[in-house]
Amino acid sequence: MPELPEVQTVLTTLKPRILGVRIEGVEVFLEKIIKSPGPKEFVALIKERSITGLARRGKYLLLELDASYLLAIHLRMTGQLVYSRSDKPRDRHTHLVFYLSDGAELRFQDMRQFGTMNLMLLGQLDLFCSQKGLGPDALDPALTRELFKQRIGDRRGQIKPLLLDQSLVAGIGNIYANEILWRARIHPERPVSSLTPGELAKLYQAMRQVLTEAVEHRGTTLRDYVDGDGNPGDFQSLLAVHGREGEPCPQCGQKIARMKTGGRSSFVCTRCQE
């Protein structure tokens, strides 16, 4: 569920609430979400640390803690990280709670239990990213058009699975891959080797535009996604093709088709995209 714009919105909504706040303690109800270190060590290391910064890389939300610790949180499909008053009833899928020094709670809830947390030293982040094969963030200013064209253009295979490959560009998921390809007028199954330099440039521009607009609209809520305050996004009404099989293409009016690309649903206007 949460792709780059959603994780960014979680970050911006949580920031004023938890920046500078101390974590008094942690309660873990589902240990398997903690990937490193072990659950006991995780709890002991987190306790009494202040949250000194928030960052994002691709779909990872990074909480910087004092004494140079860093907590990398991945929400996967249905994970939610919500700041909440402690007297509010908990969601039934609450797997972990941070007890904060202001008396509130930061809750991790995840219906499908796919989300993960990794606690590490700040200095281990680069190693973590390289182990995970995490490429440059899709909105990173350092990811120039030329660099993008080089990273994507040098590969083989269909374009859409490559857009979803976090090691090439980090942050794009299925929704935005479909939207980006529609905006760039490129069919998801086009072999990358057949894309012209002009098409790759269009793809880069579409990627930056779609993701930026989605961030401005606080992300897409099709079902489960909520931000750090528990509120849904509002980009879903602006989706051109994703989830719109049978509806008219906003550009040409032809019915939007649905197909499978690399095992994932693609939504395509076969007149506009080729």
Next chain:
DNA sequence: CAGGTAGCCTGTTAGC
């Protein structure tokens, strides 16, 4: 190496 599938889970929806 490209491409496909199963698996991790729970919940919702499409179709019979």
Next chain:
DNA sequence: TGCTAACAGGCTACCT
């Protein structure tokens, strides 16, 4: 209406 199968925004491991 009631049941079952397919599917859902991610990612990894493993297979061909």
